[in-house]
């Protein structure tokens with residue numbers, strides 16, 4: 001059996017690692033990767049291949065992430081370059097992950113060619129179609145032949161949308177497979193100590209969603225939050241390339257650089273970032289995956305969004321949505337989280353490090 005996994009972005013690489021490992025450990029399975037090139041540089045791509053023991057992709061589509069390219073152009077470009085690859089390779093399954101442009105483009109091409117699509121991280125819904133990811137999730141799930149779900153809400157959403165029960169598999173979370181696998185290495189690397197920080201002495205910040213970082217007003221609002229948080233605690237902020245570029249374009253980078261108590265970093269490798277997450281007092285983010293990682297690590301998380309497609313992180317986990325903040329309303333919330341005891345939270349079902357094995361069992365039946 002031949003399983004081809006399509007990857008394009010940072011979170012895809014991380015989730016592909018346990019999948020590829022589980023697939024290639026099985027007799028009679030050939031597992032390979034196709035990289036679309038959506039994230040392609042050293043910090044957003046190569047470092048993950050090196051740290052996560054991912055094999056060199058069998059194909060690199062070289063699509064790139066140009067700011068002049070629209071999402072539609074990028075989707076079309078990936079589709080055009082992927083079609084001949086899938087026509088030649090004809091895998092038994094194309095495995096697509098998450099909700100990025102590459103995921104949708106891959107599912108569309110495979111479905112057109114009659115190649116079965118396995119969607120890892122299926123069923124998540126924010127209910128907000130302004131998010132390009134939400135459109136991707138809905139379309140990919142409607143095309144997929146096997147849907148691997150991370151939390152009960154995903155099963156409920158898919159059933160409500162009329163997806164046949166036999167296609168839906170509540171297997172858990174491959175992101176947590178990666179986390180449990182790499183956490184000991186992250187602890188040994190001690191990035192926190194190397195940066196002169198210690199456990200529980202800083203707030204970790206990550207922001208990259210267009211709704212937060214694509215306008216000058218939005219970024220100015222965030223900088224006020226950063227300044228107010230930094231009056232209480234050191235703020236560690238690995239800047240996503242999109243966010244850095246927008247700060248630069250709007251002339252806000254020097255203002256940010258001058259804020260005291262803010263440690264600006266380049267995007268971190270996975271091992272380094274895991275240690276920063278694990279030891280943080282509080283995480284403030286708009287990421288999808290980081291809501292889940294903080295839940296597993298039992299680190300309090302404030303998500304600067306009005307919706308989440310990962311509701312279990314708010315009902316069982318440590319996550320709290322925090323959309324309409326002002327520096328004034330944020331200050332007491334952050335102060336109370338910084339001073340609170342570790343959250344009385346639970347780890348969601350099947351977030352146990354065995355998800356990729358379960359997916360491999362089902363795909364190879």
Ligand code: UDP
Pocket residue numbers: 010011014175206208238266267268269270271273274286287288289290293
């Ligand atoms: N991450 C990383 N380095 C960083 C920031 C994030 O390795 O500097 C990891 C993080 O642990 C998580 C994933 O990247 O697993 C989240 O990626 P991102 O927030 O870009 O995407 P999303 O989850 O929102 O799709």
